[in-house]
Amino acid sequence: QSVLTQPPSASGTPGQRVTISCSGSSSNIGVNYVYWYQQLPETAPKRLIYQNNQRPSGVPDRFSGSKSGTSASLAISGLRSEDEADYYCAAWDDSLSGVVFGGGTKLTVL
């Protein structure tokens, strides 16, 4: 059971906009930054969003992050086949003094 809660799956057709939610608590998302990681099949995770809504250089602006209270969301607009991957949210947890991850959301591009 992960500390952060994500839907196990999401899907969309090319060109669509999809969102993935991440729910936490007052000891993690509520008081700390949220990060998002993309894991393509058989590869190491890659940082996608940092500090709630910042994109590292090289990440397309189709990807955006937001946070409100103890929840966060990742939005992907103009969905492409290469976006098919697992997506994980993460945050520091003050109670656990460690990083906590969501269980991951498998995105399928139909």
Place this chain on the structure above:
Amino acid sequence: QVQLQESGPGLVKPSQTLSLTCTVSGASIRSGRYFWTWIRQPAGKGLEWIGRIYTSENTNSENTNYNPSLKNRVTISEDTSKSQFSLKLTSVTAADTAVYYCARGTWDGMDVWGQGTTVTVSS
């Protein structure tokens, strides 16, 4: 360009100690700007943060944080002379079978990851 590479045995017997090393190139592991981190992922499952080691910029001392669920079994250490940091996990069971990643943590998240190494716990 910063690169991280995990190394260590791919097979460990139950009750023994899992030992992995992450070799860092292109960055100083003694820098107080980074948190040198271990994460694991059982096959078909999600990511689990194991812990991290970092140098406090204020005191220049070495500090660690561990996942409470593993705290009694895990030790992360660093060897600055070799630009490496290491993971030791004692009393392993089949539940510790996973792909183990090392990563560089920053205040902007874990920005560089190793390719991962598979460790199987089996007799």
